[in-house]
Amino acid sequence: MNILVTGASGFIGSFIVEEALDRGLDVWAAVRKSSSRAYLKDPRINFIELDLGDENQLRQAMENITFDYVVHAAGVTKCIHSEDFFRINTQGTINLVNALRSMNMPVRRFVYISSLSVFGPVRERRPYQEISSSDIPCPNTAYGRSKIEAEAFLDSLVPEGFPFIVLRPTGVYGPRERDYFMMVKSIKGHTDFSVGYKPQDLTFVYVADVVQAVMLALEHGVVGHKYFLSDGNVYSSRTFSDLIHKELGCPWLIRIKAPVWVLRLVTLCGEYAGRITGKVSALNNDKYHIMKQRNWRCDIRPAISELGYRPGYMLEEGVRAAVKWYKDNGWI
Template sequence: MRILVTGASGFVGSAVVRALLERGHEVWAGSRGGRPVAGAHAVGLDVTDPGSVQRAVGQADPEAVVHLVGIIVEKGTQTFERVHVDGTRNVLAAVPRTARYVHMSALGADPQSASGYSASKGRAEALVQGSGLTFTIFRPSLIFGPGDDFFGRVLRELVSTAPIVPQIGDGSFPFRPVSVQDVATAFAGAVETGTGRGETYALTGPDEFTFRQLLELELRALGKTKPIVPVPLALMNLAVPLMQVLPNPPITKDQYAMLKAGNTAPNEPARTVFGLPMRRLADDLPGLLAQHRS
């Protein structure tokens, strides 16, 4: 099957491309720079440029499109609205009407969310649902794996930088991280079999953690022992807006809103429908952090 993948050079995109190639598909790897991907056809694709999207789709002539492009932090013209909403609109307009379409959203996607990220993901989902295409939507939780940003950088820096580890509030916010291998397996299965047409699936792992437990897990994986000190939400509510004047704030207002909301859901029915291996964060984290250090 000929498959066009947007965001193919990213953390999740690279894993999805590998999974599709391993299954024998012809993959067109779309990225803004047209970066080469071993075994795939590289194609320049900027989702914020309708002409770029049309040209990439014309080159690939895909039987299926996997749309993965997303950002966590807004920078300059790369806003949530422009990338997630307008970008999705541009891709949907270019997808052949007979093609399968598989969309990466996010757990917590909701047009009414206090998080700009989650609200934009919710608006993008609405575009997909009204597109008339044969679609499947996936909503991953925090994703871990080789090259991930949250566990490999953000959480590592949080527990490593100071003599103490700051904890937001009481640390009870729940999360259910999922491995990038599980995510890639789900996307490949939806493309390959057409399973889950018109459905939206949460993608979560086998284990649920509170934010405090994630901090403790990260410390153990790094071989560190430090006190974890709660920071009252009232203080965080004052401090986070002030941090935004920094060139690279340790946490954005949007990330803060998402952390307070938590990020969890049952791993069924996706686990059974797509035969997901359900890798465990506790098993993989020491190796992942060692890779980041090297």
């Protein structure tokens, strides 16, 4: 069986490649010329250069290969210009799917990695309730809007029987991840920064559990269905930083809690600095809305009942594994 993994050089994609190889699949890792292959060293990997911005190039690159499965993990989470989210996350998905359909590719399952962010700040009134698929998405970030538009395109193909399945993970962490790593570095430097005084319910999912869900979706996911992914627990805003602090063994820590308006000023500065320098800042407009959102609960029962999904890593175990990897690999 041939499996195509887009975004193969990325955080989640590289782990999907490893698991697919372990399962005996013939893996085709979609990369760009500029993509790092630091985590794609296995000699069994077949590489294919795909330009998601060019449907014709996609057809030409794939014309001599038959893919049984496709996992579309490619995408961007940070951009200098908001239109780039839609060019890459939305139009890139449309181009890939249209290329596969125009070639009559006999794909058995197409798994799209979306995000809980497609819903935005729903069920924000306390006590917070789990976000479910029946809720109406109202994304307040360019990233979330680009993902929901890609989902809407896939929904339009339901009458044609295109075999897609959507996974919507909450915050994904683990080895090789760089955004949560910023918190690890901050705590390593004895500073923990949090925003807002209203209670915040957070959810997390370890990267290996996302990969587990991908494989389950390929095996027997219900076509057209969408599944939230988390470890099944809800955490306070401080739990994550406390666990990092514990694993780092830092003797002391300064905790700074700031009102939301301070975050707004910081992210505005980061947004404009990024546009001036041409370098993407982690402190941008999207980050403001993400950190401002209070409710990140989500209902994973459909993933459990339909996919057989069973989270293997609770937050304490996952943080321990991630911090150990950062230490072992010289990141901290």
